[in-house]
Amino acid sequence: xxxxxxxxxxxxxxxxxxxxxxxxxxxxxxxxxxxxxxxxxxxxxxxxxxxxxxxxxxxxxxxxxxxxxxxxxxxxxxxxxxxxxxxxxxxxxxxxxxxxxxxxxxxxxxxxxxxxxxxxxxxxxxxxxxxxxxxxxxxxxxxxxxx
Numbered sequence: 001x002x003x004x005x006x007x008x009x010x011x012x013x014x015x016x017x018x019x020x021x022x023x024x025x026x027x028x029x030x031x032x033x034x035x036x037x038x039x040x041x042x043x044x045x046x047x048x049x050x051x052x053x054x055x056x057x058x059x060x061x062x063x064x065x066x067x068x069x070x071x072x073x074x075x076x077x078x079x080x081x082x083x084x085x086x087x088x089x090x091x092x093x094x095x096x097x098x099x100x101x102x103x104x105x106x107x108x109x110x111x112x113x114x115x116x117x118x119x120x121x122x123x124x125x126x127x128x129x130x131x132x133x134x135x136x137x138x139x140x141x142x143x144x145x146x147x
Contacts, residue, residue, distance in 0.1 A: 003141060005134055012119030013092065014130065016137045019099035019109035021147050027052045033105045037098045043108045044096035052144070056110055057094055059143050063136045064089045064114075088118035089132065110146075112137075 007014040023030045028048035034040050043049055097111035114136070116129040125133075141147050 003137060003147075005130070005137060007125045007130060009124065010122050012116040012121070012123055012125045012129070013113055014125055014133050015093075016112040016114070016133065017097055017099060017109055018112070018137065018141060018146060019097075019101075019107045021107070024048075024052065024145075029108070032107050034107070035105060037100075037106050040098045040106050040108050044098075049096060049108060053094060053096065053110070056112075056140060056144060057091070059140055060091055060094065060112065060136065063139045063143075064091070088116050089129065089136070090115045090117050 003019070004017045005014055006017070020029065020032050023032060028046065029043065029052065032043070034043070091112065092115045093111065093113035095111050097109040099107045099109040101107065114133055116125055119126055119129065
């Protein structure tokens with residue numbers, strides 16, 4: 001059950017759905033597969049899951065603030081302007097999700113919506129922002145050890 005990134009059609013934003021694929025003992029999230037969505041509700045309101053969301057928010061904020069690494073076609077890193085400037089991405093939603101799988105079981109997950117504040121309203125998310133969001137989501141999964 002892989003992570004999904006779903007760009008909005010007429011908005012400069014995208015949703016990220018990250019199902020929890022393995023137990024997370026540090027958050028007391030051990031039995032993740034459940035037979036009904038109602039069983040997931042109890043996980044989403046647990047203190048361990050709330051702690052996971054808090055940690056995810058901190059890591060997301062850090063990843064959004066970090067400048068993207070840019071590479072030249074030769075593979076060499078380009079010089080980066082180190083002048084602080086706000087990144088155009090903004091977290092507009094970070095919450096729990098009920099993620100169904102192909103075997104009619106459910107897992108808890110994270111649901112995140114990121115908005116590109118610099119893109120025109122009612123326009124699709126720019127390709128560069130989509131790539132950045134993918135990198136941020138992958139970084140979050142890695143840092144939280146969700147997969």
